[in-house]
Amino acid sequence: MNELTTVKKEVAMSFDDQMRMAEVMAKSGLLPKALDTKEKVFIALQWGVELGLTPMAAATNIAVINGKPTLSADIMHAIVRNNPEYAGAEWKKQDEQAAEVLVKRKNANMTETFRGYYDIEMAKRANLLSKDNWRAYPARMLKHRALSFALRDAFPDVLAGLYSPDDLSGDNQPAQNQKQYQSYEMAEKTEPEQEATLEPLGAEPCTNQVPEKEKSPEDFYREGTANLLATAAKLGEILPESIHNHYAKKINELKLIKNPEKRFFDTKELVELLQKEVEHLEATQKPQNEIF
Known part of the structure; x- marks a missing residue:
């Protein structure tokens, strides 16, 4: 995604206009099945406004897992690229064993660098390797995890606490094991990984639901x-x-x-x-x- 799916945040619709649009979009049959009511579409549109997405981009790309709104790592990256403080991303490793990326953000008179890292052992501990997408595309899944970690650490104000579906596919609270490198400090933080369930937009979290076959x-x-x-x-x-x-x-x-x-x-x-x-x-x- 790029400038084709973003809009300027200062241009806004009235509440009534957004609700009418949400109703039309919900009835169109062109949106994901989870967005089956105008209220659900409206919430997706509101998240889109916060992120600078066009209505169609918001409705077709925002999903909810465990009550948390999510966007793919690629779309997160596209949003961040439009931020004037974004200073680039450098991939240090990309293969079927590990992925490592450095995301840079300009801050006052310095540039901060945030490291995103995820490897196959971490995926194994999170019980992800049995999933079809991890078996078929391990390198892509590792890349998305590493990238979304670094982007959220570097731009928490821009991404407003959003996760990627990859982050929540195997853990309820995504691991925050990324090292943040700055010219004046180095810190490391860790958080245990847990299992998560996929829920439609607007649904209450369900802890005992039997998952459908993937x-x-x-x-x-x-x-x-x-x-x-x-x-x-x-x-x-x-x-x-x-x-x-x-x-x-x-x-x-x-x-x-x-x-x-x-x-x-x-x-x-x-x-x-x-x-x-x-x-x-x-x-x-x-x-x-x-x-x-």
């Missing part, structure tokens, strides 16, 4: 791609014919990609572009004081 990563990517393609088709209908035809060609090209993971992420990127096209079209058709 889908394989391939199933997840195929289902996600199908939902994204449906969203793309709906968005394409709103656009002028010339733009619609341009994206229709790209969608057909995406369908030829054999790797489920690559097809999913390439399709997600295309949908974000379509969302931006639709938002731009709607903005040009409204008086300035109606633009949110």
